[in-house]
Amino acid sequence: MRGFWRYLARRLAQAVVTLFLLASLIFLLFRLVPGDPVSMYVDVGMTQEARAMVLHQFGLDRPLGEQYLLYLSNLLRGNFGVSFQYGKPALQVVGERFWATVLLMAASLLIAFVLGVAGGAFLAWQRGTWLEALGTVVALVLRSAPVFWSGMILLSIFAFKLKWFPLGGIRATGLELHSQWEKFLSWDFLHHLFLPALTAGLYSLASPLLVMRTSMLDVIREDFIELARAKGLKEYQVVFRHAVRNSLLPVITVMAVMVGFAIGGVVLVETVFRWPGLGREIVMAVRARDYPVAQTCFILIGATVMLFNLLADLLYGYLDPRVVWD
Amino acid sequence: MAETGALLEVQDLKVYYPGAADRGGPRRPVRAVDGVSLALGEDETLGLVGESGSGKTTLIKAVLRLLPAGAQVASGRVLWRGRDLLTLPRRELRRLRWRELALISQSAMNSLDPVYRVGAQIAEAILAHEPGRHRAQKRAGELLSRVGLQPSRARDYPHQLSGGMKQRVAIAMAIALDPALIVADEPTTALDVIVQAQILDEILRLLSSRRGSLILVTHDISVVAQTCRRVAVMYAGRIVEQGETAEVFERPAHPYTMGLKNAFPSISGERRGLVYVPGFPPDPADPPPGCRFAPRCPFSQPACGRDDPPTAVLGGRQVACHLADDADRLRRKASEPSTWRLRAPAGGPVAPPPPEGAGARRPGAQVPRAAGLDRTGGGMWG
Numbered sequence: 097m098r099g100f101w102r103y104l105a106r107r108l109a110q111a112v113v114t115l116f117l118l119a120s121l122i123f124l125l126f127r128l129v130p131g132d133p134v135s136m137y138v139d140v141g142m143t144q145e146a147r148a149m150v151l152h153q154f155g156l157d158r159p160l161g162e163q164y165l166l167y168l169s170n171l172l173r174g175n176f177g178v179s180f181q182y183g184k185p186a187l188q189v190v191g192e193r194f195w196a197t198v199l200l201m202a203a204s205l206l207i208a209f210v211l212g213v214a215g216g217a218f219l220a221w222q223r224g225t226w227l228e229a230l231g232t233v234v235a236l237v238l239r240s241a242p243v244f245w246s247g248m249i250l251l252s253i254f255a256f257k258l259k260w261f262p263l264g265g266i267r268a269t270g271l272e273l274h275s276q277w278e279k280f281l282s283w284d285f286l287h288h289l290f291l292p293a294l295t296a297g298l299y300s301l302a303s304p305l306l307v308m309r310t311s312m313l314d315v316i317r318e319d320f321i322e323l324a325r326a327k328g329l330k331e332y333q334v335v336f337r338h339a340v341r342n343s344l345l346p347v348i349t350v351m352a353v354m355v356g357f358a359i360g361g362v363v364l365v366e367t368v369f370r371w372p373g374l375g376r377e378i379v380m381a382v383r384a385r386d387y388p389v390a391q392t393c394f395i396l397i398g399a400t401v402m403l404f405n406l407l408a409d410l411l412y413g414y415l416d417p418r419v420v421w422d
Numbered sequence: 423m424a425e426t427g428a429l430l431e432v433q434d435l436k437v438y439y440p441g442a443a444d445r446g447g448p449r450r451p452v453r454a455v456d457g458v459s460l461a462l463g464e465d466e467t468l469g470l471v472g473e474s475g476s477g478k479t480t481l482i483k484a485v486l487r488l489l490p491a492g493a494q495v496a497s498g499r500v501l502w503r504g505r506d507l508l509t510l511p512r513r514e515l516r517r518l519r520w521r522e523l524a525l526i527s528q529s530a531m532n533s534l535d536p537v538y539r540v541g542a543q544i545a546e547a548i549l550a551h552e553p554g555r556h557r558a559q560k561r562a563g564e565l566l567s568r569v570g571l572q573p574s575r576a577r578d579y580p581h582q583l584s585g586g587m588k589q590r591v592a593i594a595m596a597i598a599l600d601p602a603l604i605v606a607d608e609p610t611t612a613l614d615v616i617v618q619a620q621i622l623d624e625i626l627r628l629l630s631s632r633r634g635s636l637i638l639v640t641h642d643i644s645v646v647a648q649t650c651r652r653v654a655v656m657y658a659g660r661i662v663e664q665g666e667t668a669e670v671f672e673r674p675a676h677p678y679t680m681g682l683k684n685a686f687p688s689i690s691g692e693r694r695g696l697v698y699v700p701g702f703p704p705d706p707a708d709p710p711p712g713c714r715f716a717p718r719c720p721f722s723q724p725a726c727g728r729d730d731p732p733t734a735v736l737g738g739r740q741v742a743c744h745l746a747d748d749a750d751r752l753r754r755k756a757s758e759p760s761t762w763r764l765r766a767p768a769g770g771p772v773a774p775p776p777p778e779g780a781g782a783r784r785p786g787a788q789v790p791r792a793a794g795l796d797r798t799g800g801g802m803w804g
């Protein structure tokens with residue numbers, strides 16, 4: 097157990113270093129892009145003095161090194177700066193959208209994982225039948241179909257024709273919120289979440305499904321599966337307790353890798369479903385050279401990916417007793 | 423149904439695997455087990471010997487109904503106390519398993535699930551048949567101490583145990599419900615020699631302290647000689663000779679058994695070179711007509727390569743050989759190394775080694791090798 101805490105502490109320390117590097121990289125990246133923030137949103141007819149004043153207000157007239165140090169020290173205090181466009185703290189601009197995106201991503205990964213594990217196990221069990229061939233093809237088709245297409249198909253069937261789900265957005269118009277929590281903890285939210293999460297989930301389905309299938313095909317040839325059967329266990333016990341349980345491990349690894357890509361997919365899904373997430377915000381902020389907002393988005397996304405990776409590693413260690421924490 | 427009072431009776435069992443697509447030729451099934459009959463009484467110990475690829479493992483998997491997908495029982499019955507295991511409904515089969523028929527599998531290393539504690543895995547076998555989680559866990563600890571491990575080992579995961587300890591756990595698991603028959607499939611193969619001896623001692627000790635039958639599958643005839651009262655020798659999917667162990671190895675009546683005996687060093691006996699049987703086992707997808715051993719047999723007659731040998735009964739022994747009546751004379755000749763010098767016998771030329779993957783790569787099978795068996799490092803002339 098002590099080894100575990102040491103491991104966790106080391107991983108968190110590594111995360112801090114990584115975040116620092118990420119923050120520095122993001123800072124430089126935006127300063128390298130040609131064009132300056134003022135020209136994007138300030139009146140063309142602005143005087144040079146007014147222009148200089150605005151630049152001074154945001155600290156953009158200082159040397160780059162000074163800006164960088166200021167930026168880092170602000171970050172350490174949790175201050176992500178003030179948005180050039182909105183004049184509000186960047187974190188406030190991004191905050192709610194960030195949660196909307198993270199929840200959408202988590203839901204889509206959950207769908208991909210659950211369907212992938214179940215489907216992969218099923219396909220392995222159906223080895224050599226037409227069902228297996230069909231399942232593999234379906235997974236690959238879903239992987240190849242762009243999400244804006246599959247999203248629209250789902251919308252036209254389940255939202256437009258059947259009217260089971262709303263056409264888009266994150267909550268019903270005119271809904272009264274009694275607390276901040278209710279934004280994300282309500283049936284209405286889940287109702288809106290379902291279709292976009294399914295779209296992104298089906299897109300990410302292929303990797304866990306195919307990895308699960310291959311891993312399962314290896315595991316069911318193991319002696320301990322045969323022994324489990326010889327013990328007189330019921331078939332479902334052999335499958336779930338022994339075969340699926342052991343096949344899960346490589347899938348966890350794949351999921352950890354997928355987290356980074358999932359963010360990218362989610363951005364497109366947000367557009368199709370008018371999901372008020374980070375995706376659109378990032379595009380707008382980059383275009384407007386709204387450094388604080390863009391920087392905040394990227395840092396939060398980076399931190400999220402790192403967190404999910406850490407969680408996947410911890411989960412792996414929990415599921416495989418052979419893992420030693422050190 | 424039950425013609426005899428036997429516990430287990432295998433009648434003319436044939437198990438085929440789908441053959442690999444032959445180069446140009448037709449798809450022929452691999453006849454892993456091709457007409458095996460044997461009987462086992464209560465409290466009887468039977469050794470099943472034969473080289474790799476002779477069908478031992480397939481035979482016992484068929485008996486336990488654990489054949490891999492694709493394997494097909496082409497004919498025969500496996501009677502357990504008079505009921506055919508092969509056609510038993512799954513529910514009834516499941517109840518019979520472990521309570522009546524337990525298994526110690528081929529490699530200790532892989533027969534334990536890596537993600538569960540060994541105590542839980544023993545308890546799982548008990549719980550599949552009797553309720554009571556707490557009692558099952560207590561039993562697991564007791565069973566571990568019966569096989570010479572500390573009960574606290576129950577909380578260990580398989581990777582925390584050595585190979586020998588894992589095999590002890592497998593034995594503890596096998597005796598958990600005091601089954602009427604334990605099938606041990608090469609239980610010592612993966613272990614080093616010293617641990618092998620310990621594990622064999624363990625099995626022997628447990629056998630003498632409990633009632634119940636044992637089938638010990640091995641390619642090591644010295645293990646059988648130590649452990650089993652009866653022995654059945656398999657060659658190319660058939661049993662060529664079976665009877666009392668002492669009698670079979672003392673006075674083998676089948677030329678293959680004679681060759682097998684020659685190919686084994688005797689530790690206590692005189693120093694002599696090893697003599698091996700020339701040639702290779704036949705391709706199980708394309709076995710020779712008549713006696714399977716005829717192409718390699720130094721005594722083969724024209725009839726051997728034509729007709730299946732009849733099963734001759736000599737006292738308590740069964741021998742599948744055309745020349746069984748002449749066994750005494752053959753045995754004298756078989757002890758001379760020159761008898762086994764490679765020649766083209768009357769039964770036809772020595773079969774070439776089967777193409778890779780023909781009979782091999784079935785569970786437990788390896789690419790068949792010369793009859794010196796796996797442990798002799800190649801034969802020598804004496």
